[in-house]
Amino acid sequence: MSGQRVDVKVVMLGKEYVGKTSLVERYVHDRFLVGPYQNTIGAAFVAKVMCVGDRTVTLGIWDTAGSERYEAMSRIYYRGAKAAIVCYDLTDSSSFERAKFWVKELRSLEEGCQIYLCGTKSDLLEEDRRRRRVDFHDVQDYADSTCF
Numbered sequence: 001m002s003g004q005r006v007d008v009k010v011v012m013l014g015k016e017y018v019g020k021t022s023l024v025e026r027y028v029h030d031r032f033l034v035g036p037y038q039n040t041i042g043a044a045f046v047a048k049v050m051c052v053g054d055r056t057v058t059l060g061i062w063d064t065a066g067s068e069r070y071e072a073m074s075r076i077y078y079r080g081a082k083a084a085i086v087c088y089d090l091t092d093s094s095s096f097e098r099a100k101f102w103v104k105e106l107r108s109l110e111e112g113c114q115i116y117l118c119g120t121k122s123d124l125l126e127e128d129r130r131r132r133r134v135d136f137h138d139v140q141d142y143a144d145s146t147c148f
């Protein structure tokens, strides 16, 4: 149908401090907020309207809090999501373990959700490659073994 309007729910998941809010800010407002880190409390919502062919697509993006304190709340926000951006920080190996946790959970509970794995803070590796804590091949092997 031409001129169709489509609403799509997208959820951001990942350990605290990996850069979920910063990614959303960049995507929606094309800016990077400098200044002291402010953790997300619960979740934040932002909408972005885009045109795909003759369709108007409204992305409703739920930016969840990464702190494990809010884990139960994050489950509320990924329900019914069509896509999940699961983020990990390339300079923090524990954040990759946390990403695997979310992928496993989404796979078992949200079959209709398309999952995207996103490694963040690559600029820090450009400055100093020794800061990398998540090996590229480990990610590739994981992605292959979990059918990404």
Ligand SMILES: Nc1nc2c(ncn2[C@@H]2O[C@H](COP(=O)(O)OP(=O)(O)OP(=O)(O)O)[C@@H](O)[C@H]2O)c(=O)[nH]1
Residues within 6 Å of the ligand: 014, 015, 016, 017, 018, 019, 020, 021, 022, 023, 033, 034, 035, 036, 037, 038, 039, 040, 041, 064, 065, 066, 067, 120, 121, 122, 123, 124
């Ligand atoms: N160098 C660098 N720093 C980043 C990048 N993305 C985010 N940061 C910084 O990392 C910190 C955490 O970023 P946030 O976007 O708040 O992280 P978050 O995942 O939303 O954190 P929670 O709300 O606690 O879940 C902030 O100090 C950001 O400025 C990046 O791509 N490169």
